[in-house]
Amino acid sequence: MKDKAKDDVQVSVVMGSDSDLPVMEEAIRTLTAFDVPHEILIASAHRSPERTSTFAKNALQRGIKVIIVGAGAAAHLAGSIASQTLLPVIGIPVDGSPVGGLDALLSTVQMPGGIPVATMAIGKAGARNAALMAVRILALGDEELRRKLQTYVDDMAREVEKKQTALEERLNREKQEG
Numbered sequence: 001m002k003d004k005a006k007d008d009v010q011v012s013v014v015m016g017s018d019s020d021l022p023v024m025e026e027a028i029r030t031l032t033a034f035d036v037p038h039e040i041l042i043a044s045a046h047r048s049p050e051r052t053s054t055f056a057k058n059a060l061q062r063g064i065k066v067i068i069v070g071a072g073a074a075a076h077l078a079g080s081i082a083s084q085t086l087l088p089v090i091g092i093p094v095d096g097s098p099v100g101g102l103d104a105l106l107s108t109v110q111m112p113g114g115i116p117v118a119t120m121a122i123g124k125a126g127a128r129n130a131a132l133m134a135v136r137i138l139a140l141g142d143e144e145l146r147r148k149l150q151t152y153v154d155d156m157a158r159e160v161e162k163k164q165t166a167l168e169e170r171l172n173r174e175k176q177e178g
C-alpha cells in the first residue's frame with residue numbers, strides 16, 4: 001500500500017517560462033534522485049501575476065514545505081512569491097539573458113529587508129543546489145532523507161579521491177614516457 005504522507009507534494013518547482021526548463025531540469029533531476037515528491041509549474045510575476053499570486057497564497061495550506069523558483073532577466077518571481085507566503089523560498093537566477101544572468105541574480109538576491117529569498121548561484125549549479133537546500137530543509141524532520149544526503153556527500157568525496165588517483169596515474173605515466 002502507498003504511504004500517502006510520503007507521496008504528498010513537498011516541494012514546488014516554479015519557473016517564469018518554459019524557456020527556463022533546461023536550467024530547472026537540474027533541480028528536478030536532483031529532487032527525483034532523492035525521491036522528494038514535487039510539482040512543476042510555470043507562473044510569471046509579470047505575465048501572469050494573478051496565477052502567481054493564487055499559487056503563492058495557497059501553497060502553505062496545500063502542504064507544500066519548500067518553494068524553488070527559477071526566473072531570468074528582471075527576475076521578480078521568487079521575491080513576489082516570497083512576499084505572499086510564509087514558506088521558505090529558494091531562488092535560482094536563470095542565465096538566459098544577454099547579460100548572462102547577472103540581471104536575474106541581482107533581481108533575485110537583492111530583496112529588501114523583511115522578505116527573504118535564499119538565492120543560489122546563477123544557472124545549473126544554482127538549480128542543483130536549490131534542490132539540495134530543499135532536501136536539507138526537509139531532512140531536518142526526515143531521518144531517511146538525512147541518510148540519503150549523507151550518502152550523496154560521501155559519494156562526492158569518493159569521486160574527488162578517484163580523480164586524485166587518476167591524475168597521479170596520468171602524471172606518472174607521462175613521466176615514464178619522458
Ligand code: RP5
Pocket residue numbers: 015016017018019020044070071072073074094096
Ligand atoms: C522571465 O523572462 C522568465 O523566467 C525567463 O527566464 C525570461 C524570458 O522568458 P521567455 O521570453 O523566454 O518566455 O520571466
